[in-house]
Amino acid sequence: MAIHKMLRRSLSAEKRSTEVPKGHLAVYVGENNNKRFVIPLSYLNHPLFQELLCQAEQEFGFHHPMGGLTIPCSEESFIDLTSQLSRA
Numbered sequence: 481m482a483i484h485k486m487l488r489r490s491l492s493a494e495k496r497s498t499e500v501p502k503g504h505l506a507v508y509v510g511e512n513n514n515k516r517f518v519i520p521l522s523y524l525n526h527p528l529f530q531e532l533l534c535q536a537e538q539e540f541g542f543h544h545p546m547g548g549l550t551i552p553c554s555e556e557s558f559i560d561l562t563s564q565l566s567r568a
Contacts, residue, residue, distance in 0.1 A: 508550045509558040516548075517558065523565050532561070 500506045503521055508514035523529045532551050539552045551558060 506548055508548055509553065509555055511552065511554055514550060515555055517562070519562060523562065526565055526568070528561055529565065532558075 500518055504518050505521055505524070506516055506518050508516055524533070532553060535553070536549065536551050
């Protein structure tokens with residue numbers, strides 16, 4: 481019985497990790513191994529983020545291999561940009 485509870489909790493936690501809160505968007509970032517980030521929708525209006533979107537469009541068009549929006553930059557650069565946007 482305890483195993484069933486542990487498995488149920490594990491599956492529940494896995495489901496929560498794939499959910500995106502209202503007002504946010506999941507994006508995949510990276511040059512080789514893509515990591516998933518959840519960002520506020522408000523970032524989409526910022527000119528610096530729109531530059532990244534243009535790069536993504538040029539590189540991938542409307543076909544994104546991860547099934548979601550893929551941003552072709554390093555994770556470090558993306559984290560730097562999002563930290564700037566969160567302070568703005």
